[in-house]
Amino acid sequence: MTEKIAVLGAGSWGTALALVLADNGHDVFLWAKNEERMNEINRSHTNSRYLPDILLPQNITGTTSLHEALAGVDVVVLAVPTKAIREVAAQIVSTVQKPVTVVHVSKGIEPDSLLRISEMIEQEMPAEVLRHVVVLSGPSHAEEVSLRHPTTVTVSSKSQEAAQKTQDLFMNQHFRVYTNPDIIGVEIGGALKNIIALAAGISDGLGYGDNAKAALITRGLAEIARLGTKMGANPLTFSGLAGIGDLIVTCTSVHSRNWRAGNMLGKGQKLDEVLENMGMVVEGVRTTKAAHQLSAEYDVQMPITDALYHVLFEQQDPKKAVDELMARVKKHELEDLINVLGMKQDESI
Numbered sequence: 001m002t003e004k005i006a007v008l009g010a011g012s013w014g015t016a017l018a019l020v021l022a023d024n025g026h027d028v029f030l031w032a033k034n035e036e037r038m039n040e041i042n043r044s045h046t047n048s049r050y051l052p053d054i055l056l057p058q059n060i061t062g063t064t065s066l067h068e069a070l071a072g073v074d075v076v077v078l079a080v081p082t083k084a085i086r087e088v089a090a091q092i093v094s095t096v097q098k099p100v101t102v103v104h105v106s107k108g109i110e111p112d113s114l115l116r117i118s119e120m121i122e123q124e125m126p127a128e129v130l131r132h133v134v135v136l137s138g139p140s141h142a143e144e145v146s147l148r149h150p151t152t153v154t155v156s157s158k159s160q161e162a163a164q165k166t167q168d169l170f171m172n173q174h175f176r177v178y179t180n181p182d183i184i185g186v187e188i189g190g191a192l193k194n195i196i197a198l199a200a201g202i203s204d205g206l207g208y209g210d211n212a213k214a215a216l217i218t219r220g221l222a223e224i225a226r227l228g229t230k231m232g233a234n235p236l237t238f239s240g241l242a243g244i245g246d247l248i249v250t251c252t253s254v255h256s257r258n259w260r261a262g263n264m265l266g267k268g269q270k271l272d273e274v275l276e277n278m279g280m281v282v283e284g285v286r287t288t289k290a291a292h293q294l295s296a297e298y299d300v301q302m303p304i305t306d307a308l309y310h311v312l313f314e315q316q317d318p319k320k321a322v323d324e325l326m327a328r329v330k331k332h333e334l335e336d337l338i339n340v341l342g343m344k345q346d347e348s349i
Helices: 012-023 035-044 066-070 082-093 117-124 142-146 160-170 183-205 209-230 235-239 241-252 257-266 271-278 283-297 303-313 318-326 335-341
Strands: 004-008 027-031 060-063 075-078 100-104 130-137 151-157 175-179
Touching (some): 004 066, 012 075, 035 060, 066 082, 075 160, 082 117, 151 160, 151 183, 209 235, 303 318
Parallel strands (some): 004 027, 004 075
16 A cells, blocks of 8 residues: 655665655655755755765655654654664654654664664654654665665564564565564664674775685674674574675675775774765764673673774774784684574584
């Protein structure tokens, strides 16, 4: 059935998902505060700032009015950066007339509170306004989704019904959607892969090549799984789309803003300079701080995260950080798998 759906956030990812929903016949109201950009969407059906050369379907309406976007909707797609989640969630509460399902598509963890995005939303939106929270994640660059290239993602929620409805809303011949009941694993995988992508970009910026990047991806996945399972995730989630799938695409593609930011750092630019040049939010920077705190909270070893934390927040030279990673005490490779799966060492080696 055709529905009216609000997409809050008209960056590249919000706009690409609005396109998917519009392709499926839904009436999409795309909200952002930038009036010039919303006028462009309505006038020429383009968002040249974020998705140049992409013609958007005519059933996408741009608006700067949250009341107009949210009027009568059952589903709200929240596509704003992690640092804006609380502010926009509070605005939803003061605007909607009935309970809504929120599908969040951002990837991060809040520093200090150490909350996942779904937990932040639940804190800000009381039960009488928030019906369900769904997370959509997976290997999905907005640039390729907007070109209707084949893409697969996963959705997760405490409510199987809400996850399946979200699957139905988004799924089409170009955009395949799976469901996964492990909301902790899906959110942790999506957030922490940005840290490893920053590190992979640094490695490439230093000119270390494919061997080093393959090692970072592999050992990075071990870190993500170690922390995620300690937090209650299903370890199998990290072998799926929200784990290794998202990790590969974010660490190897020039579309990845986290990889690009890391690449600039590896070539000698300072963090402030990199963020200014990017012009878009680099979620991995903020998430590195949160993951560093989580590793202490859960007593989990995360050497790549620690090394990146020293580079980003303590001005350590990137090359020195990589050299220290390579000089770590020798270990058995299967130790991580044993710890994650809770196996006995003598049964596995």
